[in-house]
Amino acid sequence: MRLLQYIRVNSEGIWLNGRFSALPTGDWAEALYRQDGIQYPKFFKMDHLCRIGWMASELLLAGENDRFEPRTDRAVILFNRSGSLCNDTQYQTTIQDPDNYFPSPALFVYTLPNIVTGEIAIRNGYRGETSCYLLPDFDAGILVETSRQALQDPGTRSLLTGWVECAPGQSDDLLLCLVDAETEENWNEKNLLQLYRYGHL
Amino acid sequence: MKKTYYNSIDMDTFKQELKAEIIRVLNLDGMQPDDINDAEPLFGEGLGLDSIDALELIVLLEKNYGIKLEKPEDGKAVFQSVNVLADYITRNRKK
Numbered sequence: 001m002r003l004l005q006y007i008r009v010n011s012e013g014i015w016l017n018g019r020f021s022a023l024p025t026g027d028w029a030e031a032l033y034r035q036d037g038i039q040y041p042k043f044f045k046m047d048h049l050c051r052i053g054w055m056a057s058e059l060l061l062a063g064e065n066d067r068f069e070p071r072t073d074r075a076v077i078l079f080n081r082s083g084s085l086c087n088d089t090q091y092q093t094t095i096q097d098p099d100n101y102f103p104s105p106a107l108f109v110y111t112l113p114n115i116v117t118g119e120i121a122i123r124n125g126y127r128g129e130t131s132c133y134l135l136p137d138f139d140a141g142i143l144v145e146t147s148r149q150a151l152q153d154p155g156t157r158s159l160l161t162g163w164v165e166c167a168p169g170q171s172d173d174l175l176l177c178l179v180d181a182e183t184e185e186n187w188n189e190k191n192l193l194q195l196y197r198y199g200h201l
Numbered sequence: 202m203k204k205t206y207y208n209s210i211d212m213d214t215f216k217q218e219l220k221a222e223i224i225r226v227l228n229l230d231g232m233q234p235d236d237i238n239d240a241e242p243l244f245g246e247g248l249g250l251d252s253i254d255a256l257e258l259i260v261l262l263e264k265n266y267g268i269k270l271e272k273p274e275d276g277k278a279v280f281q282s283v284n285v286l287a288d289y290i291t292r293n294r295k296k
Contacts, residue, residue, distance in 0.1 A: 044230035045253075102264045105256035106228070 001151060001187035004158075005178040007060045008199040009052070011171035015199030016059055028172070029055035040123065047087035047110035050119045053078065053164040056176045057120045060160075070125035073157040075150050076117040078132045079143060082167040083113040089168050116164060128156055138163050138175075140192040151181045163196070216287045223283075226261050227254050239283040247282075255280060267295030 008015040013023050024031035029051040033043055038058065046054060061067055091107040109115070114132035121130050129150060135142060147161050162176040175196050179187050186201075194201055220234035223243075227250065241247040244255070255276050262268040262279075268290065270276055279289045 041230065044228040102260050104260065105253050106226075109253055 018200035075129035
C-alpha cells in the first residue's frame with residue numbers, strides 16, 4: 001500500500017504533506033473555508049466534527065485531478081474517540097428543559113459520528129464504502145490493518161482514512177491520509193505513528 | 202387610512218425580523234435579510250432550503266410564536282414565501 005498525501009492538524013498547527021502552517025485563530029476550519037473562497041453553503045449547517053473532517057479533506061484533496069468526478073473505487077474510513085459528542089452536547093441543551101423543550105432537527109441529524117464520512121463522500125462524488133469506527137485512542141496498528149482489509153475488496157482501489165477527533169473543551173486532533181493499493185510499502189504502523197506525533201515523515 | 206399605514210410599517214418591520222431569525226436558525230451564512238425577496242419561494246428554486254430546514258422552521262414557529270403545526274404537510278403552504286409566512290404568523294401567533 002502507498003501513502004499518497006496526508007494532513008495533520010492539532011493545537012500546534014497544520015502539516016500538509018509535511019509543510020507546516022500555523023493554525024488560524026478561532027475556528028480554524030471556518031477561517032480556512034473563507035480564506036480559500038470555497039462555495040459550499042452546506043458547510044455552515046455541519047456540526048463541528050463534520051466541519052473539521054470536511055475542511056481537512058478539502059486541503060488534502062485540493063490538487064487532485066478530476067476530483068469531483070463520481071467514483072466507486074475510493075472508500076472513506078475514519079476513526080475517533082469521542083464520536084459526535086460535541087454535537088450531542090449541543091443537542092442535549094435543546095431537550096434539557098421540560099418547559100423549553102424544542103429538539104433541534106438540524107442538530108439531531110448530526111448526532112452520529114459517521115455523518116462526517118458521508119459529508120466528504122457527497123462533496124467529492126465518492127460512492128464506495130464509508131465507515132467510522134470508535135477507538136479508545138489513536139491506534140496506528142488498527143488504522144493500517146483496517147485499511148489493508150478495505151483494500152482487499154476488489155472494487156476499492158484507494159482510501160481516505162485517518163483520525164478525526166474533537167471533544168468539548170479539547171483541541172481538534174486530526175490525521176487524514178490518502179492511500180492507494182500500489183505496492184510501495186510506506187503505509188505502515190511506524191510511518192503512521194511518526195505522522196501522528198510529528199506531522200511529517 | 203392612518204391605521205393601515207402604521208400596520209404596513211409594522212408588517213415590514215416584522216418581515217425583516219422574521220428574515221433575520223430565519224437566517225439565524227438555518228445558518229444561512231453571509232446572508233442578510235434584504236437578500237431574501239419577500240415573495241420568493243423559500244424552498245426549491247428560491248433559497249434552496251431542504252427538509253431539515255423545514256423542520257427547523259416548524260420548531261421556530263412553535264418556539265417563538267406559540268404556533269404548533271399539527272400536520273407537518275401544512276408547512277408546504279405556510280412556508281411558500283416570507284409574505285405568506287409572516288401573514289400566517291400574524292393571524293395565528295399565541296405569543
